Amino acid sequence: MVLSNRVLRGVAAGEITLAFLRWPTPLVTAGAQLRTAVGLVRVTEVVQVEPEQITDEQAHRAGFSSAAGLRSSVDKHGRGRLHRLALRYDGPAEECPRPLVRLTPGERAAVDRRLARLDVSSPRGSWTRRVLDLLRARPGVRVQELAAEQNRPVSRCKVELWQLRELGLVEPARGGYRLTPRGVSYLDG
Template identity: 30%
Template sequence: MLFKKVHLQGIKSGKITFAFRKWQKSSVKCGSLLHTSVGLVEIGKIETISENDITEQDAIQAGFTDKQQLLKSFTPNSKGTIFKISVSYHSADPRIKLREKMQLSEQGFTVLKKKLERLDNYSKQGYWTNKVLLTIKDNPNLHAIGIAKLTGFEKEWLKLNIRKLKNLGLTISHNVGYELSPLGNEYLRKQYFGK
């Protein structure tokens, strides 16, 4: 579930408390937390409603000037059910604190290494994690297409899997490209140079 930046700011400030989506079926669950650029957004009550049930106040609480603007936000000719979703700001993104770690204990290193080995072992691409981390380290702010060319991995697969590295606190995503986090650099230092 994606949000426009202006809506994320509204959710963080508490001005926006609803989101409306037109889907074949709900793609979020009540109680789930979504990683966004402003932090974690919590999904609350989800209900199906008709266009007629949407009020002007609902539209304002969803970040629109009026009901008409909200209805125009749905993809033209989109079919499906309208979902009214309660949203609220939960907390800062925990990955930020994690990725800023400059020190990595032996135990922390071992745990991280096992997680990366699991990603490698369950991938049809084979051992990819270190290859991608080293490519990002050597080419900071390079976009996914560039990393794909250097590594031989398909771009969309790569973007999805770099997100897994980000969830472990090892990479930072920018508007264009990626870089290793302090934790990512520390992990590679320990991996290749020991203490």
């Protein structure tokens, strides 16, 4: 799951308490704690909603001036059903250890399907497992190093890492990328 820097800064400042994202299937559940660029962000609620149900008050809590503006934004980003997330800032990331995550069989099957689609649609064939294994072996690897090792353009590697971030499997770390607890759980499964 990817929250924009604008949203993350707003959550950390206490100005944003909601986010609206489109997903084919929910990528987080209520109670999840996310390690982000601003620190730990807790997802306290995940509810599927219809765009017309968004109120101006909810839009303000999401950092928008109106419900119409928010609806316009979510229509441009993501695909799938619209979900409302209630968010809370839990403090700097250094204060808490990374949470353990255990994927349910349904969540694991959903990730399997999404990764299979990424592999099938890629001109180079299966790549997702190879990249996840590399990130497990070398947490914090920079995208430039990853691209050089695979003899691939940096821009293409960035797109692939973004796709894995969208699934909640990898995250930025120390100038590079590493597996999230969800990614570790997926590989351990």
